[in-house]
Amino acid sequence: MKTFSISEVAKELNVTAYTLRYYDKEGLMPYVERKESGQRLFKESDIAALKVIECLKSTGMPIKEIKTFIDWCTDGDSTLQQRFDMFMERKAVVDMQIAELKKTMELIDHKCLYYKTALDAGTEEIHKNDKIEIPHY
Amino acid sequence: MKTFSISEVAKELNVTAYTLRYYDKEGLMPYVERKESGQRLFKESDIAALKVIECLKSTGMPIKEIKTFIDWCTDGDSTLQQRFDMFMERKAVVDMQIAELKKTMELIDHKCLYYKTALDAGTEEIHKNDKIEIPHY
DNA sequence: CTAATCTTTAGAGTCAACTCTAAGTCAAGT
DNA sequence: ACTTGACTTAGAGTTGACTCTAAAGATTAG
Numbered sequence: 001m002k003t004f005s006i007s008e009v010a011k012e013l014n015v016t017a018y019t020l021r022y023y024d025k026e027g028l029m030p031y032v033e034r035k036e037s038g039q040r041l042f043k044e045s046d047i048a049a050l051k052v053i054e055c056l057k058s059t060g061m062p063i064k065e066i067k068t069f070i071d072w073c074t075d076g077d078s079t080l081q082q083r084f085d086m087f088m089e090r091k092a093v094v095d096m097q098i099a100e101l102k103k104t105m106e107l108i109d110h111k112c113l114y115y116k117t118a119l120d121a122g123t124e125e126i127h128k129n130d131k132i133e134i135p136h137y
Numbered sequence: 138m139k140t141f142s143i144s145e146v147a148k149e150l151n152v153t154a155y156t157l158r159y160y161d162k163e164g165l166m167p168y169v170e171r172k173e174s175g176q177r178l179f180k181e182s183d184i185a186a187l188k189v190i191e192c193l194k195s196t197g198m199p200i201k202e203i204k205t206f207i208d209w210c211t212d213g214d215s216t217l218q219q220r221f222d223m224f225m226e227r228k229a230v231v232d233m234q235i236a237e238l239k240k241t242m243e244l245i246d247h248k249c250l251y252y253k254t255a256l257d258a259g260t261e262e263i264h265k266n267d268k269i270e271i272p273h274y
Numbered sequence: 275c276t277a278a279t280c281t282t283t284a285g286a287g288t289c290a291a292c293t294c295t296a297a298g299t300c301a302a303g304t
Numbered sequence: 305a306c307t308t309g310a311c312t313t314a315g316a317g318t319t320g321a322c323t324c325t326a327a328a329g330a331t332t333a334g
Contacts, residue, residue: 142280175281175283176280
């Protein structure tokens with residue numbers, strides 16, 4: 001079975017080897033095997049697991065909570081409900097994050113328009129009489 | 138003209154007064170006026186400006202870059218182009234963030250299904266023969 | 275007038291998530 | 305055999321964004 005070194009995995013996942021060792025220290029990689037000499041041997045499945053970790057991280061989940069999830073995985077079938085619940089909760093979180101980004105986008109679009117108009121006029125003065133416009137910007 | 142104290146503004150924006158003072162220290166509020174005694178007097182427009190700061194922050198922009206933007210605002214019409222470009226860039230960033238969250242959501246949905254199936258079967262064993270399934274979870 | 279509750283500052287402390295250093299071991303090429 | 309580069313560890317250092325403390329001054333309610 002093909003295996004990968006820490007720097008190969010780091011490259012593949014666009015993180016540093018430092019980061020991967022940090023994750024290991026924090027207990028996120030209890031499954032990664034080693035050579036006699038202590039060097040890590042990453043399998044394809046280990047990389048897949050790291051991608052799930054990346055996924056959780058990108059929802060804003062802190063390392064310690066991800067660790068809890070990894071521990072559940074190690075504990076086996078008795079934790080299936082917790083793990084299901086966790087992913088359902090993450091789903092709700094991501095839904096909220098997308099909704100918030102869309103609101104953020106509205107303000108940004110508004111500002112783009114604001115500055116386009118000012119730029120065409122050569123001055124921000126053009127917005128002096130706007131209804132509920134924001135004075136400072 | 139109605140003004141607000143720091144704790145009123147903090148409540149309104151769902152941040153602490155500490156945070157607002159920190160933003161001030163970092164130069165994000167050069168426009169907020171003071172009483173003789175030194176107490177801050179927030180105007181409606183100051184709150185609106187803070188909402189723009191919140192917006193930029195929620196796109197992941199660090200405080201120091203937001204400070205640069207505030208400085209541009211202070212500099213007047215000569216920086217209109219930079220400010221327009223900045224918001225266009227933020228727009229692109231937010232587009233990417235939404236796209237990434239959608240990819241994240243795909244994996245999460247997949248995991249929800251995975252655990253639902255396992256939960257119904259009472260064991261993760263049910264996924265042993267999945268095509269490209271992830272062994273550890 | 276007084277007590278309680280703001281507010282102010284400078285500066286120290288916290289926290290998460292890296293990021294790096296030092297000293298040593300291991301592996302690959304010539 | 306030797307050099308170069310990648311790997312290991314424990315532990316220290318960094319960064320960003322707060323978060324709080326202490327000591328002082330200001331404001332409000334009774």
